[in-house]
Every structure is written in C-alpha cells, then in structure tokens.
Amino acid sequence: MNHYDVADFPFKGSIGHLLGASALLKDRLLDKHLAHLDITAAQFKVLFFIGHERANTPAELCRELSIDSGSMTRMLDRLARKDLLLRQPCQNDRRSVRLHLSEAGQAVHAQSPQIAAAAMNELVGSLSREELRTLTGLLDKILQAHGVLPSDQPQENRA
Structure with a gap:
C-alpha cells in the first residue's frame, strides 16, 4: 500500500524523518544518562553488544551497529584507553581479535539495565x-x- 506520493512527499514529518529524529533524541538522552561514566551512547552500545555476547569481533560490531571499520577501530581504541575493553588475539586466526569487557567494562555493563530504562523512560515519558x-x-x-x-x-x- 502506498501512503506517500512523489508529487508532494513531506520530507519533514514523514516516517523516515520522525524515526531519524527519534533515534537522535534517544542517543542524546543516553549520552546524558551516561555522562557520569564518561562514555557516549555509541560506546555504550559497543559495550552492550559485547557484554550480551551479540558480537565479539570488530567486524561483527560493524555489522550489528552499521559502523564503518575505521570508526569502529577508533571507538575500540578509546574504550581500551578507558580500560573498559580488552582485545585478545584470536587463536584460530591471528589476524583477528576477540573483544572482551574488562572488569571496569563489566561494571559499566552491569549498570546498563538501569541506564537504559532511565533514558527510555525519559524518552517516552509523555x-x-x-x-x-x-x-x-x-x-x-x-x-x-x-x-x-x-x-x-x-x-x-x-x-
């Protein structure tokens, strides 16, 4: 079923515009709720995916989060510098690494339900x-x- 017409497509107010604006707002709210941990929403998502064992290599994270490999490498570098992430060589393929949460990363991950709930409650509070x-x-x-x-x-x- 077609809901939009080419002749008068409303870029502002379309489902794409509203979903995009909602996603940006969600990340801003997450950033606010993560400020005390000195991590961003994007970094939180990486820790979340690793902590929930949804991804354990940079390539898997790139696919899951739709982030290019260069950006992912820089983000993983920042998380490693913050002592939240550990990189270990893969035993089967020495060219790749496996990602694990450090003790500090596990502590952040343990707080993820409270942080996510608080941010999402603020998002949909109305x-x-x-x-x-x-x-x-x-x-x-x-x-x-x-x-x-x-x-x-x-x-x-x-x-």
Missing part, C-alpha cells in the same frame, strides 16, 4: 502505557514485515 504499547506494536509490525525482527519475540520484552 506517552501513556497504552500509547507506548501501540507505538511499539506498530514499529514491530513494520520491522517484522521486512524480516528485521523475529515474529516470535513477545512484544512486552521490547517495549
């Missing part, structure tokens, strides 16, 4: 519980239609 459920349901529907989310994951775990 919505009622039902409005949030509707919004997440609609976004789930879009993402499932494009194969981005599995359809078997309960919605209440994503809201």
Whole structure:
C-alpha cells in the first residue's frame, strides 16, 4: 500500500524523518544518562553488544551497529584507553581479535539495565502505557514485515 506520493512527499514529518529524529533524541538522552561514566551512547552500545555476547569481533560490531571499520577501530581504541575493553588475539586466526569487557567494562555493563530504562523512560515519558504499547506494536509490525525482527519475540520484552 502506498501512503506517500512523489508529487508532494513531506520530507519533514514523514516516517523516515520522525524515526531519524527519534533515534537522535534517544542517543542524546543516553549520552546524558551516561555522562557520569564518561562514555557516549555509541560506546555504550559497543559495550552492550559485547557484554550480551551479540558480537565479539570488530567486524561483527560493524555489522550489528552499521559502523564503518575505521570508526569502529577508533571507538575500540578509546574504550581500551578507558580500560573498559580488552582485545585478545584470536587463536584460530591471528589476524583477528576477540573483544572482551574488562572488569571496569563489566561494571559499566552491569549498570546498563538501569541506564537504559532511565533514558527510555525519559524518552517516552509523555506517552501513556497504552500509547507506548501501540507505538511499539506498530514499529514491530513494520520491522517484522521486512524480516528485521523475529515474529516470535513477545512484544512486552521490547517495549
């Protein structure tokens, strides 16, 4: 079903514009809630993915987070300088490294549920519980239609 017309496409106010602005706001709020740890939202996401074992190589992080390899290398360097991340040579392929959280990185990761909940509550604080459920349901529907989310994951775990 077509909802937009080429002749009068509303770049401002379109779903793409609103999703992009929402993503930027989410990262700004995360930055605010992470300031006391001296890490950014982007760095937090890297620690989160490593801590949840969703990625353990720079290449996997690049794919998961849609970040180019040069930017990822610089980010990993910063996290290593902050003693949050450890790089270990891969035993099977000495050209690659495995990423692990340091003790300090694990401490940050342990705080991730509280930090994420606080930032997301601030983000959606103007919505009622039902409005949030509707919004997440609609976004789930879009993402499932494009194969981005599995359809078997309960919605209440994503809201």
